Amino acid sequence: MAARRRGAFQTRAGRTALLAQLSRPVRSFLATEAGSAGLLLGAVAAALLWANSPWSGSYEALWATEASLSLGDLALSMDLAHWVSDGLMALFFFVVGLEVRHELSVGELTDRRRLAVPAAAALGGMAVPVLLYLAVAPAGEAWRGWGVVIGTDTAFMLGALAVVGPRFATQLRVFLLTLTVIDDIVAVSVIGLVYSGRTDLPALLAVLALCGVPALLSRLGIWRATPYVAAVAALWLATVLAGLHASIAGMLGGLLIASRAPGREEVERAALHLRAFQQAPLVDVGMLARAGLDRAVSVNERLQAVLHPWTGYVVVPLFALANAGVDLRGGVLADALSSPVTWAVAAGLVAGKPLGVGLCALAGVRLGLGRLPRGVGAGHVFGGAALSGIGFTVSLLIAGLAFDGEELRDRATVGVLLAAVLATGLGWLLFRAAALRGETDADLPRVLARPVDPARDHIRGLADAPLTLVEYGDFECPFCARATGVAQELREHFGDRLRYVFRHLPLPDVHPHAELAARAAVAADAQGRFWEMHDLLFEHHDRLEFEDLVSYAVDVGLDVERFLRHLDDERTAARVRADVAGAEAGGARGTPTFFVGTRRHTGPYDARTLARELEEHGGAAPPGT
Known part of the structure; x- marks a missing residue:
């Protein structure tokens, strides 16, 4: 999930039956993710073609190239593949953390009762795939890959939903995005607790201390973005030196930057500055206008607006290019297709996700934990659950961390790619079946319910x-x-x-x-x-x-x-x-x-x-x- 504009200036219902309309950050997120899905698919194809071409040696050599950052006696050196997975992917998870904090503070998740059913679905959508993986994979080193099947790639999922899902699916998207919020938090926690290396205690203490800096800046009302960026960069460096995976720093950094709704007085003050600039287009007046606009919008949302395109159109496709390039020649493909690890991954994602998400969501409704979003039916839930089996980004990241040997890593990668194709096809079938049962659009009504009556209105x-x-x-x-x-x-x-x-x-x-x-x-x-x-x-x-x-x-x-x-x-x-x-x-x-x-x-x-x-x-x- 990388992340999401009208709702920032819309007052939304809190704990009544009138649930909030989709917020503006969420709609921007949807557009960015769906738009980047095609680029992501192209990056996967390019990686596979490159790795299986006569120039495959240059593919391996590129990502093995060492690159260093140094400042005085302090130096940090990694190959390009690790810079992508430990550096750029930290930016990816930073945007995820920003969006989660925004939705919890002023967005779709302010009413915590709306979390119950998606939370049950998300937990089921991780537990069932893990059980299926462990049932199919051979005991031993292969079992370390159970984390491969817990993640969902939001970009691919939303891109597939736009192609095979209902024509209007806004409410289903809200449900799936809520689910992936929980999914991402758990996935990052698993990476940090299970797949990180040996920790360095002094650096770990520095991580804990630095976690308080963004929170303190938010509490003090600091509105400029630079101090937050510097604090999160320091948190990332400390996390890497501590031996933890950098995704932890990204998620924590985003979660610690507060989000708030624009205040009426701030908006009016910004408007006054803009009118002053219109009357006197001078540099200093323009700078005041810019500062007024920045003050009116939270640092959280401003960082999202700047970083969303970079994560959607650069970071995630680059990660795919670096990790999807499996050389399938010389019997590698046949070996992968006959490997229990490949099919354990495919089974967990393709069968485990729809079963876990769909059944747990409906069970949550039946037990009275909450309701599905209006307009979303059981068929929609199972169709969306099938698409959540596209685990691509997080799955490949965990596969690279779980397996030291290239053989198992390649088999897991083939399983992830195979699952993406099968999950999309299964989603298409389930949405078509839902449509035959009358479950077409998964959206709120779009038509004025009562015509205008001059005698009454x-x-x-x-x-x-x-x-x-x-x-x-x-x-x-x-x-x-x-x-x-x-x-x-x-x-x-x-x-x-x-x-x-x-x-x-x-x-x-x-x-x-x-x-x-x-x-x-x-x-x-x-x-x-x-x-x-x-x-x-x-x-x-x-x-x-x-x-x-x-x-x-x-x-x-x-x-x-x-x-x-x-x-x-x-x-x-x-x-x-x-x-x-x-x-x-x-x-x-x-x-x-x-x-x-x-x-x-x-x-x-x-x-x-x-x-x-x-x-x-x-x-x-x-x-x-």
Whole structure:
């Protein structure tokens, strides 16, 4: 897994039934991994062709070339193959650690209840393959390779999912990514505890001390990335000198760099600096603007944005080029195909993964540990579980660490490559079988559940305008359209061509005053003052106590006694609940969520992007339909 943008500025539900929409870092991760899968496959093919060509000697000689780093009397020397596996792969796992920390802090895994079923699936997807491997492999040195079958290559898995999986598989991807988070943590732990060499105690103590540096920098609120990079580099060096595998340093370094959601004040301050630069494009003003942007986004996310392309398009393919080159001539292929080690690896990955992941996931649901993501069925789970048998990157890394002899290492490598082909084919068959049972798309609904009704909905603009934009919003959300000015900008741009519809989606777990504020807006609507109250609530989104709402009712000229009666009326609460139900039925999981015409919008929701979508897909259905 190397790693993953809209959700950083979207308020998401916490512990209600309304689960968060896929975050922007996660979508970037998906795009990077799926895009790099083709390059990774090309690197595998190039390595095999090179290693089996008349120039195979140059392949071996290249990766055996020594390279050194020295500073004074301190020198670190390794061959290129080890620089790739111990150096560049540490960067790979550093990005994994960053993404895990982000998802646990502000991303998809903030609700720990969502971890239960994927955790059960991940543990089953490691235990069953290991048992199958040990059952097939001969006792002795071959048993050391049991770790080869525990890993999943996220890049290959997602690339294969894009080819053989459902047309829309966002929710299945969320499930599989959650699973691989746990998978990667366990895999790195196994590498560190089982496959590392003899440890050096002073260097190990230095590792423990250096672990506190990124955490301390995060706690102190240091926003520049350079100190974190220096601390993690020192942690990597200490880990190598301690005799531990460098992947440990990468994962730990990423996990220790905190992630946080952008604050409203920081975003506004950055916007002020940008406007100042627009008015006075001077170097010092531009530097202030850049610093303002950096302050608004956590170091964790900024490092992800810089490193994702490098790990996806350089590090992982280079690792494949260095490790997939098995010379299959001279009977090596025939020997590998007749070896129990090869088939132990293939059995563990191709049979063990779908059985372990699929059965444990369904057992977790049956036992009440949690639920599968909405839109994901049992057939989807088994299809995705089959693709998790593509263990490529981590499997090859562990094979190189587990076996000292080239013969066993080559047999395990052939098993990993064979498993990648078989697992993809099995995934295709399982997805086709699921489709025959009616399990097609593994995604949230994409269509507006309840058509716009001028007699019921809150509409700004002409009721029969040709373009429609529906927003599900929360009055305590600082990034909703009214709060950011997006709605006003769009109305100024389109004029009478646009009808803007606001529907309620209060998220009480993250915004404790949002539900009462939504009821206040509905109560104001009973006196024909919805939009006045709407604007005032967003203008004071940080002041929504009961006394504040009464004050706003006075400000907009409401009969306060009547307003209070409507505020407590069950019909008012039912009106809000109906909007929430419509939001869930349409796939809205956070605020703001926009529907352009009748289609749920995904991606950035700035005015320019929404305007383009409205021009292309914003046709309004006839009023009342």
